[in-house]
Amino acid sequence: TNQANGYSISIECCHPDSSGKFTDATEKALAELCAYLCKKFGLDPMIDIIRHYDVTGKICPKYFVDHEDAWEQFHADVDAALNDLKKKRK
Secondary structure (H helix, E strand, O other): OOOOOOOOOOOOOOOOOOOOOOOOOHHHHHHHHHHHHHHOOOOHHHOOOOOHHHHOOOOOOOHHOOOOHHHHHHHHHHHHHHHHHHHHOO
């Protein structure tokens, strides 16, 4: 992510077509990975997960830039996955 490289972890994901939309399996795996990283590093998924776009202005990930509602839903999905992880720990 350029200037954010020193304080961030970049995750690359593939999408099957020009829409940029991830498959359901990719999006689920991404949410679970982000939840794990949030738990491990004490991050808030609602504010600490950012897009390449948020740092550089590059349209990446395309679908989440083009569909702000999907980006907001992804944050909620990560938050839910994080809550599941916390429950399993107890």
